[in-house]
Amino acid sequence: MTLSFAPGDLVRARGREWVALPAPRAGLLALRPLSGSEGDTVLLDPRLEISPVGPARFDLPEGAAATVQSKASLLADALRLTLRRGAGPFRSAAQLAFEPRTYQLVPLLMALRLPVPRLLIADDVGIGKTIEAGLILRELMDRGEADAFSVLCPPHLVEQWTTELKTRFGIDAAAVTSGTAARLERGLPLAQTLFDAHPHTVVSLDYIKAEKRRDMFARACPDFVIVDEAHACVGTHKGRQQRFELLAGLVRNPERRMIMLTATPHSGDEEAFARLLSLIDPEFSALDFDDAKYRERLSRHFVQRRRIDITSGDWGEDRAFPKHETTEAPYRLSPAHLRFQEAALDHCLGMVSRAGTGQRERRLAFWGTLALMRCVGSSPAAALSALRNRLAQEPDRIEPRIYDEDGEDEDAVDLEPGAAWESDPALQALVGEAQRLAGEPDPKLDSLIGILKPLIKSGANPVVFCRYLATAEHVRNGLRTAFPKLRIEAVTGVLTPDERRDRVVDMAPDDEEKPAQRILVATDCLSEGINLQQLFDTVVHYDLSWNPTRHQQREGRVDRFGQPAPVVRSVMMYSPDSAIDGAVLDVILRKAKEIREVTGVTVPLPDERGPVTEALMASMMLRRSDTRQMAFDLRLDDGARLIDTRWRDVAENEKRSRTRFAQNAMKPQEVTPEWEKAAGLLGSPRAARTFIERAMAGFGVPLEERRSALLAHVHALDPALRERLAERGLAGSLRLAMAEPAPAGAGLISRSHPLTSTLAEALVEASLDPTTLSGLGIGRVGAWPTPAVDRVTRLALLRIRFKLTVQSRRERLLLAEEAALVALRNGEVVASGETARMLLDTPASGDFAPAARDRFVGRAREELPALLDGPIAAFVRIRAEELAADHARLRAAAGSASRVAVEAVLPPDVIGLFVLMPSET
Incomplete structure (x- = not known):
């Protein structure tokens, strides 16, 4: 006879004993050990087993070990924290290693409203778009709606994404x-792609966008895709067009879920915005932005919030982000x-005047001028490198580098450009002067040191952003001389992405009680991809970025969700003596700042760079009286007027965009209650901390309190526990943070932290198998006197299983679990x-003699079968009805057409049975 298990x-x-999970196909069994975790699941074919597979019943054994009140309470905590398949409507709550902010749940609810989730999440830098997308992914995975996924992102963000998915979401x-x-x-069959395996x-978007890979990926692409930095997939240059074609192909599958992330969705360019929206639905590219019905339709797919929308609203997030103080720091040139800057500019303008009248020749001369003057303004070292690297790169590649665009060659972002003309005696004289100045005191570096001294004295840990590699090395060396007691490192493009990350991580303090201050000097290779908020709290723009969004990206590495400092400072250095600084x-x-003050958004440069180039050239020339006629002759004032008009258009378009597409309709009360209910049932971070404290103390290794964290000395635990923890990468003394933002090097205490889950699983196993950790005294039965009751009361610690049938596009059967504690008196449930x-x-008011304890427990055991069939079964059925109502309420709030039926699996597992007797007065 073939047995069938649901x-x-x-x-x-x-x-x-095992619990049956949904199997991938008929004839197989997916089984999870009764006392194990999801990672212990096995797949087996009953026909191939040596011993027959049969049904089991989880009864309280005759020889169940006895325990005391404190250990019984610890067991209840451990049971709740081992469960990974919560029965509530938010299935993902059991899997998260952090406590999401309420506002971060809004995109999740929006996704649940859609039959096929397609969202553009356009929240400001640092709000947590990665978390918001991960919540959607984790929830759909735990609902059985997403088995495979791909995150598409720029290459410098790949490692950040893999780390976030692993540490925050357990993926x-x-x-x-x-x-x-x-x-x-390597080693895959010919018919199998790496995405199948x-x-x-x-x-990496840059890896997969190539035509031969793009077609392969389109065939093997999962039906859930997250696209980070989605704005970099629309535009005119070749790389962006390739990315857009890749995504446009994926969108053609109407069943594919797409979550796109960007902090700059509109940026005043409605055509680019329409192309971006077409990746949600191709029809959006042709609809009228001013049409109310269009906006209502788009609002179901588009969420865009500034930081002020969250901190000034009803979300209770006044401390989710630090206060940001911005200052400008002008410095004088010696x-x-x-004289050197003026000589360089004179030489450049002379070359411009001899460039001819052709548009291409004139434009190349302009680019060469701006590129060289930018290096001259950065440092003598950068100027020397640029002057020596004549014609080192293709002239047509200079423009994107001048304007700090996200280019194809991310690793070359901080190389100095070469001069765009041949050598002559005047150029050689500039090389000699740059070489001489490189060995003399630098007024810009001296100004930086003067800025840093009071910041360092106040306890700040700054990041100094430079534009060029040579400048970064020059600044690092100068700061090491000025601050010999501080840890000072530089991260530039000469390092691989892994080496950059390792260098930053190595700057974490070794001693939390006496943390060493640190200064990081970095180029823009670090302005994206590595979050710095745990180690740094101040940003100094040593070199001005020519792309306003790059300033925002630099500051966003530090000023973001999870920054422990209450105040983040940013300082922008510039010289009023410098023609190039003044022009920029x-x-x-200044124009971008005006737009930001009006709209709350930093916008990038207008896509057409020609007018920008001409306006910069005109601004530099007008600062020198002897070149005013030249600016007039070249008609550069036309470019200046045109760029002013473009900036005004950008500002107006962005203001209209904010008015039309602001997403503030969803209120906290629509989001919070169900999530809090789920977190309470599964175990909050506070409950996880209490459990770890009690468990470690029970093992004889109490937690050690430090200033901002707890130390768990897992190396002193039982050898069997140490081995289990080592398998999960835990050894030595662990630093545990009690709340976000966590200090550097500390893991946030949560129910899914490896220490929490490993200890909880070990304690539950110890209760079920008396030979495991027998010295701890964890048992499943007990009796004690307590002032908490005035009549005999029995407590049953239950593990309840539910079958959830989800009816949507296809019917799915899911397994859920819940821990419950019920109090029974006179055959009725009186509390839960x-x-x-x-x-x-x-706390118990005393202890019973073993004989008395065993008599009370024995009587409770005799009555347990009747209780399981009667009041406990009724309690479990009522709980199933409550869960069904919770699911229905959330789906109604989300506007979802799916329905969930909840069926209790009876009888529940009785993990513990405890008798509470009134204390003698």
């Missing part, structure tokens, strides 16, 4: 880049440095939940 059924196989994903693809494909991937401030940065827990947690 999810939730108890099964005996291979000498132990292992393979990184697919030009450097890893060959290894992942690795269903969870984080993919006579020698001023006038033409670009927190009320019952208070009874269990009340």
Whole structure:
């Protein structure tokens, strides 16, 4: 006879009890050990087993070990924290290693409203778009609606994504880049792609956009895709067009879920915005932005919030982000440095005047001028490098580098450009002067040191952003001389992405009680991809970026969700003596600042760079009286007027965009209650901390309190526990943070932290198998006198299983679990939940003699079968009805057409049975 097992059924196989999970196909069994975790799940074919597979019943054994009140309470905590398949409407709550902010749940609810989720999440830098997308992914995975996924992102973000998915959401994903693809494909059958072999991937957009790979990926792409930095997939240059074609192909599958992330969705360019929206729905590219019906339709797919929308609203997030203080720091050039800059500009303008009248020749001369003057303004070292590297790169590649665009060659972002003309005696004289100045005191560096001294004295840890590699090395060396007691490092493009990350991580303080201050000097290779908020709290713009969004990206590495400092400072250095600084401030940065103050958004430069170039050239020339006629002759004032008009258009378009597309309709009360209910049932971070404290103390290794964290000395635990923890990468003394933002080097205490889950699983196993950790005294039965009751009361610690049938596009059967504590008196359930827990947690007023204890427990055991069939069964059925109502309420709020039926699996597992007797007065 062939036995059939449904999810939730108890099964005996291979000498132990298991819980049946949904199987991938008929004839197979997916089984999870009764006392194990999801990672212990096995897949077996009953026909191939040596011993027959049969049904099991989880009864309280005759020889169940006795325990005392404190250990019984610890067991209840451990049971709740081992469960990974919560029965509530938010299935993902059990899997998260952090406590999401309420506002971060809004995109999740929006996704649940859609039959096929397609969202553009356009929240400001640092709000947590990665978290918001991860919540959607984790929830759909736990609902059984997403089995495979790909995250598409720029190459410098691949490692950040794999780390975030692993540490925050418990998801292992393979990184697919030009450097890893060959290894992942090695040994695969010809008919299998790496995306077939690795269903969870984080993919470099620049690797996958090539035509031969694009077609392969389109065929093997999962039906859930996250696209980070989505704005970089629309535009005119070749790389962006390739990215857009890749995504446009994926969108053609109407069943594919797409979550796109960007902090700059509109930026005043409605055509680019329409192309971006077409990746949600191709029809959006042709609809009228001013049409109310269009906006209503788009609002279901588009969420865009500034930081002020969250901190000034009802979300309770006044401390989610630090206060940001911005200052400007002008510095004066020395006579020698001023003469050098003027000589360089004169030489450049002379070359411009001899460039001819052709548009291309004139434009190349302009680019060469701006590129060289930018290096001259950065440092003598950068100027020397640029002057020596004549014609080192293709002239047509100079423009994107001048304007700090996100280019194709991310690793070359901080190389100095070469001069765009041949050598002559005047150029050689500039080389000699730059070489001489490179060995003399630098007024810009001296100004930086003067800025840093009071900041360092106040306890700040700054990041100094430079534009060029040579400048970064020059600044690092100067700061090491000025601050010999501080840890000072530089991160530039000469390091690989892994080396950059390691260098930053190595700057974490070794001693939390006496943390060493640090200064990081970095180029813009670090302005994206590595979050710095745990180690740094101040940003100094040593060199002005010519792209306003790059300033925002720099500051966003530090000023973001999870920054422990209450105040983040940013300082922008510039010289009023410098023609190039003055031109950039006038033409670009001041205008972008005005738009930001009006709209709350930093916008990038207008796409057409020609007018910007001409306006910068005109601004520099007008600062020198002898070149005013030249600016007039070249008609550069036309470019200046045109760029002013473009900036005004950008500002107006952005204001209209904010008015039309602001997403503030969803209120906290629509989001918070169900999530808090789920977190309470599964165990909050506070409950996880209490459990770890009590468990470690029970093992004889109490936690050690430090200033901002707790130390867990896991190296002193029982050898069997140490081995289990080592398998999960835990050894030595662990630093545990009690709340976000966590200090550097500390892991946030949560129910899914490896220490929490490993200890909880070990304690539950110890209760079920008396030979495991026998010295701890964890048992499943007990009796004690307590002032919490005035009559005999029995507490049953239950593990309840539910079958959830989800009816949407296809019917799915899911297994859910819940821990419950019920108090029984005279054959009735008199308390459950927190009320019952208070009874269990009340300290015993004494101990019974073993004989008396065994008599009370024996009587309770005799009555247990009747209780299981009667009041406990009724309690479980009522709980199933409550869960069904919770699911229905959330789906109604989300506007979802799916329905969930909840069926209790009876009888529940009785993990513990405890008798509470009134204390003698």
